[in-house]
Amino acid sequence: xxxxxPIRPEAAAAPxxxxxxxxxxxxxxxxxIPLWVGEGDLATPAFISEAATRSLAAGxxxxxxxxxxxxxxxxxxxRQGAILGKEIDPERIFVTSGGMPAVQMALRLVAGAGDExxxxxxxxxxxxxxxxVSGATPVEVALDPSPEGFSLDLARLExxxxxxxxxxxxxSPANPTGWTATREELAAILEIARARGLWIVSDEIYTRFVWxxxxxxxxxxxxxxxxxxxxxxxxxxxxxxKNYAMTGWRVxxxxxxxxxxQTIENLVQYSTSGTPVxxxxxxxxxxxxxxGFVQHQIARARxxxxxxxxxxxxxxxxxxxxxxxxxxxxxGIPGADSQVLARRIVDEANVGLAPGSAFGAGGADGLRxxxxxxxxxxxxAMRRLAPVLRDLPI
Amino acid sequence: xxxxxPIRPEAAAAPxxxxxxxxxxxxxxxxxIPLWVGEGDLATPAFISEAATRSLAAGxxxxxxxxxxxxxxxxxxxRQGAILGKEIDPERIFVTSGGMPAVQMALRLVAGAGDExxxxxxxxxxxxxxxxVSGATPVEVALDPSPEGFSLDLARLExxxxxxxxxxxxxSPANPTGWTATREELAAILEIARARGLWIVSDEIYTRFVWxxxxxxxxxxxxxxxxxxxxxxxxxxxxxxKNYAMTGWRVxxxxxxxxxxQTIENLVQYSTSGTPVxxxxxxxxxxxxxxGFVQHQIARARxxxxxxxxxxxxxxxxxxxxxxxxxxxxxGIPGADSQVLARRIVDEANVGLAPGSAFGAGGADGLRxxxxxxxxxxxxAMRRLAPVLRDLPI
Numbered sequence: 001x002x003x004x005x006p007i008r009p010e011a012a013a014a015p016x017x018x019x020x021x022x023x024x025x026x027x028x029x030x031x032x033i034p035l036w037v038g039e040g041d042l043a044t045p046a047f048i049s050e051a052a053t054r055s056l057a058a059g060x061x062x063x064x065x066x067x068x069x070x071x072x073x074x075x076x077x078x079r080q081g082a083i084l085g086k087e088i089d090p091e092r093i094f095v096t097s098g099g100m101p102a103v104q105m106a107l108r109l110v111a112g113a114g115d116e117x118x119x120x121x122x123x124x125x126x127x128x129x130x131x132x133v134s135g136a137t138p139v140e141v142a143l144d145p146s147p148e149g150f151s152l153d154l155a156r157l158e159x160x161x162x163x164x165x166x167x168x169x170x171x172s173p174a175n176p177t178g179w180t181a182t183r184e185e186l187a188a189i190l191e192i193a194r195a196r197g198l199w200i201v202s203d204e205i206y207t208r209f210v211w212x213x214x215x216x217x218x219x220x221x222x223x224x225x226x227x228x229x230x231x232x233x234x235x236x237x238x239x240x241x242k243n244y245a246m247t248g249w250r251v252x253x254x255x256x257x258x259x260x261x262q263t264i265e266n267l268v269q270y271s272t273s274g275t276p277v278x279x280x281x282x283x284x285x286x287x288x289x290x291x292g293f294v295q296h297q298i299a300r301a302r303x304x305x306x307x308x309x310x311x312x313x314x315x316x317x318x319x320x321x322x323x324x325x326x327x328x329x330x331x332g333i334p335g336a337d338s339q340v341l342a343r344r345i346v347d348e349a350n351v352g353l354a355p356g357s358a359f360g361a362g363g364a365d366g367l368r369x370x371x372x373x374x375x376x377x378x379x380x381a382m383r384r385l386a387p388v389l390r391d392l393p394i
Numbered sequence: 395x396x397x398x399x400p401i402r403p404e405a406a407a408a409p410x411x412x413x414x415x416x417x418x419x420x421x422x423x424x425x426x427i428p429l430w431v432g433e434g435d436l437a438t439p440a441f442i443s444e445a446a447t448r449s450l451a452a453g454x455x456x457x458x459x460x461x462x463x464x465x466x467x468x469x470x471x472x473r474q475g476a477i478l479g480k481e482i483d484p485e486r487i488f489v490t491s492g493g494m495p496a497v498q499m500a501l502r503l504v505a506g507a508g509d510e511x512x513x514x515x516x517x518x519x520x521x522x523x524x525x526x527v528s529g530a531t532p533v534e535v536a537l538d539p540s541p542e543g544f545s546l547d548l549a550r551l552e553x554x555x556x557x558x559x560x561x562x563x564x565x566s567p568a569n570p571t572g573w574t575a576t577r578e579e580l581a582a583i584l585e586i587a588r589a590r591g592l593w594i595v596s597d598e599i600y601t602r603f604v605w606x607x608x609x610x611x612x613x614x615x616x617x618x619x620x621x622x623x624x625x626x627x628x629x630x631x632x633x634x635x636k637n638y639a640m641t642g643w644r645v646x647x648x649x650x651x652x653x654x655x656q657t658i659e660n661l662v663q664y665s666t667s668g669t670p671v672x673x674x675x676x677x678x679x680x681x682x683x684x685x686g687f688v689q690h691q692i693a694r695a696r697x698x699x700x701x702x703x704x705x706x707x708x709x710x711x712x713x714x715x716x717x718x719x720x721x722x723x724x725x726g727i728p729g730a731d732s733q734v735l736a737r738r739i740v741d742e743a744n745v746g747l748a749p750g751s752a753f754g755a756g757g758a759d760g761l762r763x764x765x766x767x768x769x770x771x772x773x774x775a776m777r778r779l780a781p782v783l784r785d786l787p788i
Binding site: 006007010011014015039043046052057060063064097100109112115129133245250257259262265271 | 431641
């Protein structure tokens with residue numbers, strides 16, 4: 001390939017998603033229960049889709065503001081303000097075509113060739129993927145698994161910093177591990193970043209999905225917003241995907257210092273050139289009228305977590321602690337090759353799980369299961385999984 | 395800004411669009427006739443929007459294939475095949491969230507820090523913008539204006555190539571100049587690229603909007619597809635925006651060697667993570683049933699071109715030749731500062747034009763007018779423009 005079609009090393013180095021690999025392996029199996037990707041089983045509620053339909057019927061099909069339509073920026077600021085208990089300036093909000101473009105833009109702002117970015121792992125692989133494409137070097141700091149769950153050793157985090165470090169990526173509550181920082185841990189991480197002039201790229205998209213009071217502030221997970229000053233170097237990447245069952249819509253936002261507005265507008269112009277207005281109208285409907293649906297999703301995930309935790313507790317071969325946040329069970333099978341195991345589980349249990357190796361250091365023997373799904377499916381999946389997992393290691 | 399918020403030099407260097415600057419200046423003027431951006435005045439036809447509405451109602455709101463849904467890839471290949479008179483393999487087609495992400499991806503594949511990419515200018519500013527963000531160096535080769543229109547001096551193009559050159563960007567028919575290569579010119583450019591192992595990034599999105607038989611093959615503009623071998627290093631960036639009045643939808647595609655498929659899939663994953671399925675359904679409707687609408691748009695643009703050309707011919711201060719392709723009049727006012735002039739035209743004529751300086755070398759004294767619009771608007775715009783332009787230079 002590279003002989004006939006010479007391409008840039010950063011592009012060639014973009015890693016193939018280990019999740020997609022398994023999905024492609026099992027995509028067409030009849031009756032498979034798909035717990036491999038980070039989305040639930042509910043389609044977008046009709047009142048959200050209908051807002052898009054009305055916008056289309058009204059002919060809102062033209063180019064639009066690169067920062068997002070003012071009404072959506074205001075709706076995001078209003079909703080985030082209510083969740084965080086804090087006033088958010090709409091000028092800090094930049095609409096993006098999904099959470100991923102927000103991540104790409106945040107990382108492109110702060111790091112490139114020659115720079116290092118520290119990230120606790122196992123982590124959502126797209127952070128490392130986007131860093132690789134941008135030419136920056138991801139530096140992984142493994143979370144510590146224990147019978148009580150995952151924890152982040154702050155001394156180890158600090159030891160990973162070098163003069164080339166530009167940013168720390170913090171995803172709390174975390175995909176895939178469920179690790180969730182306490183308010184005090186976030187304050188400590190912020191202090192570390194401040195002392196060295198580093199950026200924090202914060203992914204708090206699972207903040208409403210939180211199950212342990214020790215990591216909560218009110219009814220959500222602790223946030224950097226709880227501990228930061230207005231001028232701290234924190235970029236928040238956000239999405240409507242998870243709360244509102246809008247994974248396929250591709251709409252999210254970047255929250256950043258308003259002073260970076262023109263630069264961010266330019267980066268939007270030269271990447272996606274904006275998000276469809278009719279999608280933005282749907283996003284407004286979700287934010288303004290979606291709280292009942294979010295509560296429904298949280299209740300389902302809570303029940304899903306209980307079903308999965310109870311079933312995994314009976315399996316001696318499995319290393320697992322119920323996660324304090326997010327909607328994944330990330331369990332270990334000591335000694336397993338997770339890529340091989342995920343395919344075997346497709347074949348023998350007809351259940352789709354994501355191999356832990358897709359999530360970087362510390363994930364090689366793990367499997368990720370998404371429990372944002374109806375109870376019947378999860379109960380059936382755990383019935384099918386038990387005999388396969390009980391026979392391990394093989 | 396950079397003191398409080400240190401960001402990467404490539405991000406900081408992303409140029410602010412000179413078009414957006416003028417649009418922001420005049421956006422709220424009542425009664426302004428907006429001819430400044432590259433879109434017409436027609437909303438998307440209802441049969442296209444309704445395909446999206448049906449998809450939404452059916453719950454197609456989940457994550458999807460990173461290369462695009464197979465049905466859309468097939469529809470694109472089918473339609474392009476019919477237009478080009480040539481079989482197109484769907485495996486060469488990669489759906490993107492608009493033409494711009496296709497451009498970004500194409501350039502990211504072929505060029506980065508330390509590389510040069512040659513581009514004839516005046517040109518659509520987003521090529522240079524995307525190159526700047528990627529760290530590559532755009533090298534502009536000015537088109538020659540003459541009473542007969544713009545032409546590209548191939549010797550000058552060749553002289554701009556250095557050992558660092560990785561690609562040549564060719565946009566034919568061109569935005570903003572209307573310059574359109576003959577089949578023979580495309581063959582000569584391809585030979586130059588072949589001899590040095592360079593990529594060509596070809597933007598042929600205006601191929602249906604062509605007005606001069608000398609640059610036509612059948613009813614469209616000449617294409618690299620007319621002269622290339624299957625294994626040539628040509629990347630085509632494409633969009634549904636112009637043909638189908640879908641600028642706001644953000645859907646297009648990259649056509650590339652199928653061998654690059656996995657890399658392109660990875661680049662999609664780490665940038666947009668795919669295009670909404672309901673948008674892809676609309677795109678299929680457009681491609682399969684939109685030919686009548688495209689013909690209607692072509693007829694309108696042909697009439698618009700005649701109206702604008704006739705009016706400009708009466709203005710001695712204006713350097714202009716009717717363009718052989720695309721739907722823009724790009725006319726020069728020798729000695730003018732186009733940014734100042736575009737604002738003055740907003741103030742005095744209440745017409746929105748794009749300043750030529752936004753399009754790079756050779757554009758500083760020019761103005762771009764989009765004539766993909768209803769005749770009444772264009773006639774009124776030319777009536778308003780005449781007194782302002784007649785008094786120039788000032």
